[in-house]
Amino acid sequence: MAPAPAFSTVLLVRTVVAWVVTLLLFFPLGWLVLTAFKTELQAISVPPLLFFTPTLDNFVEVERRSDYLLYAQNSLITSVVSTLLGLAIAAPAAYSMAFFRSKWTRDVLMWMLSTKMMPAVGALVPIYVLAQTAGLLDTRLVLIVVFTLSNLPIMVWMLYSSFREIPHEILEAARMDGATVWQEFRRVLLPLGMGGLFSTGLLCLVLAWNEAFWSLNLSAAKAGTLAALIASYSSPEGLFWAKLSCASFMAIAPIVVFGWFCQRQLVQGLTFGAVK
Amino acid sequence: MTRFLPRALLSPAVITLFLWMIVPLLMTIYFSLIRYNLMQPEEHGFIGLANYHFFVTDPSFGPAIINTLLLLGSVIVITVIGGVALALLIDDPFPGRAVVRVLLISPFFVMPTVNALLWKHMMMNPIYGVFAQVWIFFGMQPVDWMTDWPLFSVILMVAWQWLPFATLIFVTALQSMNREQLEAARMDGAHYLQQLRYLYVPHLGRSIAVVIMIEMIFLMSVFAEIYTTTGGGPGDASTNVAFLIFKQALLNFDAGVASAGALFAVVLANIVAIFLIRLIGKNLD
Numbered sequence: 001m002a003p004a005p006a007f008s009t010v011l012l013v014r015t016v017v018a019w020v021v022t023l024l025l026f027f028p029l030g031w032l033v034l035t036a037f038k039t040e041l042q043a044i045s046v047p048p049l050l051f052f053t054p055t056l057d058n059f060v061e062v063e064r065r066s067d068y069l070l071y072a073q074n075s076l077i078t079s080v081v082s083t084l085l086g087l088a089i090a091a092p093a094a095y096s097m098a099f100f101r102s103k104w105t106r107d108v109l110m111w112m113l114s115t116k117m118m119p120a121v122g123a124l125v126p127i128y129v130l131a132q133t134a135g136l137l138d139t140r141l142v143l144i145v146v147f148t149l150s151n152l153p154i155m156v157w158m159l160y161s162s163f164r165e166i167p168h169e170i171l172e173a174a175r176m177d178g179a180t181v182w183q184e185f186r187r188v189l190l191p192l193g194m195g196g197l198f199s200t201g202l203l204c205l206v207l208a209w210n211e212a213f214w215s216l217n218l219s220a221a222k223a224g225t226l227a228a229l230i231a232s233y234s235s236p237e238g239l240f241w242a243k244l245s246c247a248s249f250m251a252i253a254p255i256v257v258f259g260w261f262c263q264r265q266l267v268q269g270l271t272f273g274a275v276k
Numbered sequence: 277m278t279r280f281l282p283r284a285l286l287s288p289a290v291i292t293l294f295l296w297m298i299v300p301l302l303m304t305i306y307f308s309l310i311r312y313n314l315m316q317p318e319e320h321g322f323i324g325l326a327n328y329h330f331f332v333t334d335p336s337f338g339p340a341i342i343n344t345l346l347l348l349g350s351v352i353v354i355t356v357i358g359g360v361a362l363a364l365l366i367d368d369p370f371p372g373r374a375v376v377r378v379l380l381i382s383p384f385f386v387m388p389t390v391n392a393l394l395w396k397h398m399m400m401n402p403i404y405g406v407f408a409q410v411w412i413f414f415g416m417q418p419v420d421w422m423t424d425w426p427l428f429s430v431i432l433m434v435a436w437q438w439l440p441f442a443t444l445i446f447v448t449a450l451q452s453m454n455r456e457q458l459e460a461a462r463m464d465g466a467h468y469l470q471q472l473r474y475l476y477v478p479h480l481g482r483s484i485a486v487v488i489m490i491e492m493i494f495l496m497s498v499f500a501e502i503y504t505t506t507g508g509g510p511g512d513a514s515t516n517v518a519f520l521i522f523k524q525a526l527l528n529f530d531a532g533v534a535s536a537g538a539l540f541a542v543v544l545a546n547i548v549a550i551f552l553i554r555l556i557g558k559n560l561d
Contacts, residue, residue, distance in 0.1 A: 011370060015370040015372070017365060018365050018366055018370060018373075019372065021365070022376045022379050022380055025380060025383065026380070026383075027406075028383075028394055028399055029382055029383065029386065029394075031398055031406065032390075032398065046404060046409070048404075048406060048409055089289050089292060090289060092286070092288065092289070093288070093289035096281075099282075100282035102282075108290065112289070113493070113549075114545075114549045115293055115296065116493050117493050117496060117545045117546075117548065117549050117552075118297070118541070118545050119496055119497030119517070119518045119521075119541045119542075119545060120497055120499070120518075121497060121517075121541065122300070122304065122521070122538035122539070122541045122545075123301075124521070124534070124538070125525050125534055126299065126304055126307070127300060129303070129531075152289060153293065206384075210388065212387060212388045212499070212500035217526070226387070228389075230387065230389040230393065231389045231503070233393065241397055244397065245394075251387065252385065252390050255385050255387075256382055256385040256386065259384070259385040260381075260382075267447070267448050
């Protein structure tokens, strides 16, 4: 912890500017939360209301109008399962590339990233046709598969850059001492790479939870995720702001709160090897 | 054994990604060469390059490419400059810094559909929106954002979402700054701009490259923000390539033309990718 800085004009200016900018950037979200507790009339009052008697009616209404819990369950299952599946495929690949380098390693890595650069919409028609043929439209399974594959390049890359920070010598020492590959993985790599695995998992969980393109196009009432549910609230005139805000609030609250608690771990992995 | 194991570990990822890439690609190439309307599934005649011709001569094609690049470029410029500024602002301790960090990161966790609806209705609505009230407060005519400034509105939404991401990466990078070097520069009387030019920006170079790369990957195919707000309009004013292909496939039901368009998107993505590899490829080693 840095010692408390002495009072100075610079500090005062810095504090004020930082807080003003932060509150401005956070304002839309704060406004969303406030609106979720307003009545429809209060939500569109001119001038906008900052103080009012909060109501919980919207929450009741949203749950009644659309099965929030089903969508939340779909979001939770698809994002958690696709993240775990992705880690299981990406971690061995990243380990292999970080510790058994060959002349192909860089090309493989760049190729993997380039698959992520193809716009998802380019694969929309084929994937839609395949899912339809297999009878998988509007199932969680198809979303899990698609989320896993579309996050895989990012996962491999993040894990690769975090594994590369583990000194080679430690693994070699373990090998010298006669550790098997499994022991090397279990006793040395896993503890040292835990931070990287954790932050990669966190990022992919956030990406999968918020994924909108595939869930809008491949799922509907049965396997729809929260991101797709919210799009259905896009009534043309936006007459139901309070309910829309409430549904949005319920859709983002779990992941935002989760993100707040995990932000330090997340940030450590987000450097993508950019910090030496 | 030492040769077999690394390959065995690498292969699941390579094989799944290869299938994920090649199967849709081959199907897309096939679809792009036949007549394929989702409303008339029995007609599947070979029609050569007619779909390509149709997609390229579509009056929306040019604007869509320009909009894609404008969106990509503007968001990257805004988030990199804004992100560096914010990171420098909160790099040194001040009262409440932990809370500021948590609040600043929040938009990154918000799903694109919520982001889009929140801005469209509650911020930018020309009558009830917060912006309209602010404009009126200052005695100005409220702006009808979605109609008059559609692309700019989308840029604003996307930039709001990605600014925290850039800021966080820069904040983390600044933590590894050499404090003694910085102190020495201050002692020697380097003013702030000089410190910025010769110490901070060079130190951040690698992170800036990483931010540009990640954002390019995600922003090439911005979709949900357009789908839920402007619907690509008015006209083609906010249609990007991703949305144009979507329109052909699911609104015009023409899977053939959509597939031809998708191949253009792949080519565009590859051009950007080549540019990227030059920019950042050497940073990966």
